[in-house]
Amino acid sequence: MTEAPRRRDPERRRREIVDAAAAIVVEQGPDALTHRKVAARAGVPLGSTTQYFATLDDLRAAALAALIAEAEEWLAELEAVFVREGASPSAYVAALHRYLCDPQLVGADFAVTCAGPLHPEFTALGVHWSTNFIAMLARYITPESADAVAMFTDGATMHTALTAQPVAKELLDRAITALWIPRQETTQ
Amino acid sequence: MTEAPRRRDPERRRREIVDAAAAIVVEQGPDALTHRKVAARAGVPLGSTTQYFATLDDLRAAALAALIAEAEEWLAELEAVFVREGASPSAYVAALHRYLCDPQLVGADFAVTCAGPLHPEFTALGVHWSTNFIAMLARYITPESADAVAMFTDGATMHTALTAQPVAKELLDRAITALWIPRQETTQ
Amino acid sequence: MTEAPRRRDPERRRREIVDAAAAIVVEQGPDALTHRKVAARAGVPLGSTTQYFATLDDLRAAALAALIAEAEEWLAELEAVFVREGASPSAYVAALHRYLCDPQLVGADFAVTCAGPLHPEFTALGVHWSTNFIAMLARYITPESADAVAMFTDGATMHTALTAQPVAKELLDRAITALWIPRQETTQ
């Protein structure tokens, strides 16, 4: 009943294709994306992957954009916490640890990080994410501190991707506390 | 005579092949490696790439190992500095900045980091490098500090790879100083 | 009112499609025709190209017919000149040179000539055009002369298509004069 009419739902199909592509990018890397894998995973005929995306690069771009969107969402939630409870190392560490415990998010971050240097067309995407991240932090801590925290966070993400184990919370806690310098202004 | 025996120098040819493969891995990523590219770049016949390496995966492994070897060398030099001059944040930052200014080293690090999560057979390589790195640091600073410094260093490397610009020395300096905690023991 | 009924004007749309197809055939050859190119060029939705023509071959046939129609028009004008001013080499050369200076006409002739031998279904079209041409000439010059003039004209057209430069008028003049033999009959 909730199945609803399946046939002819371009929006849905497009989303299915992008989601399948994103999953493959996360699991096997941006270079491992093929039309065939996407079609098989999405359960759609081969032709529809080219129906919706003129080239594989377009599809890869859509997949990476979808992945970044999830990370942006996490970032927005983090800021909401800062607004609600104030920005503190412990709040940040809690959020970061949650992030690292979500393989989907870690994989997405990893994929974007890998795609940047190898595919010039995606460099901007990675830079944009990085810039956004730092900018958000810099609304609560000093710019220098924001740079350092972001950089450490990147390293933690890569390490998590490599070991497939989230970095220990204590480690995050010590490092973030050491790098964290709140902005001096009284008001934001 | 000083020319050395040119024809029939398998060692030399093998090295040429590995070097070419490593260069391609750095520039285009581990997934972009092909026999043809290697042969063309090394200036050797196509057949010799399969003569020396049974499969392309073997060749990729050799290339990544060669890249790691360069990083290990840098690590050994760093430790030599520590032994000679003592381990200090500034000594570390100087070495790290040199590292980040060498695109070859950054590219190598990036390639290994990318290969790890995507190709299970290379995960061990990445973990090994990371472990070695931390172990070296931990001979001079606390284990916790070593973890944090290594993680931040990873993030700095990825950021450099992404922007193709070495991270500013001041930024490295502030962060490393904040994370650096010498071991208490008087002797090592 | 002068706007005419725009929506629901099947004739108009059909003509737009055929014209677009003809232009593509002239520019890229009969084999390069695709529904998508036609739709894009005509500015109509993809579906309408199959709505009006059951198969691509049908559309190609319509395009070639339209091209031939333009040539037939030129032929009719030429005969009108003959009727008005009498058939003379110089009148023919003037008309032929105008023909060769019109890339649209040359392209059309070229397209039909190419399509004939390669696509059996279009052979008749080419033969028909050729026959018409000769028949018209043969009303004013001897049949033998008509054959020769038509054949030379074909060659001139092909040469123009190849070099994208109309054949020099002097050359046409000399050749046509040499090949031209008026009919002896007093009446037509």
Added chain:
Amino acid sequence: MTEAPRRRDPERRRREIVDAAAAIVVEQGPDALTHRKVAARAGVPLGSTTQYFATLDDLRAAALAALIAEAEEWLAELEAVFVREGASPSAYVAALHRYLCDPQLVGADFAVTCAGPLHPEFTALGVHWSTNFIAMLARYITPESADAVAMFTDGATMHTALTAQPVAKELLDRAITALWIPRQETTQ
């Protein structure tokens, strides 16, 4: 026994591929060439068509070059006749008629003529052939006459291709005789 050793004869295989491609170009036109058709016709695996020719365009170029070479050979024979017996309309007509009776030659000429305007990379080939042809004639008849004879010959070839029937010898005779003007020089 005359079969000789088949295996590993790159020269032979390359020739087989080019010949098959040339036959297809003649029969179906330059645009109808595909790797699959060539492989099937030559009786070689699909992969070898790309082994010997990096792209289909390269293969098409080789095929057209082979076809032109046959025509050049005919041209050389024609000149040999002129040298031996003197250049006369009847000698030319005899050779031309022989040419038109050979579907292979007519098809080749037709293919090159078609390829020229549609594929810019082959325009030069067609122009070159045309220029050579005229230059040869101009060694025996006036340049103006050579232009006209060549142009008529082109038309005759196209007509033969279209109707799949060689043009009648009498027609050729009348036209060539009318267009033929020997060089005035006493020597040459």
Added chain:
DNA sequence: TATGAATGAGTCTTCATTCAT
């Protein structure tokens, strides 16, 4: 009726790997 999504066959091309020479 008009439209554009759907799809599978077919296109060119790349390539790992094998193997004759």
Added chain:
DNA sequence: GATGAATGAAGACTCATTCAT
């Protein structure tokens, strides 16, 4: 041992045609 030809499996992409809406 060294080399380059051989080959079939994929890969990206195009497209005629069908058909739901």
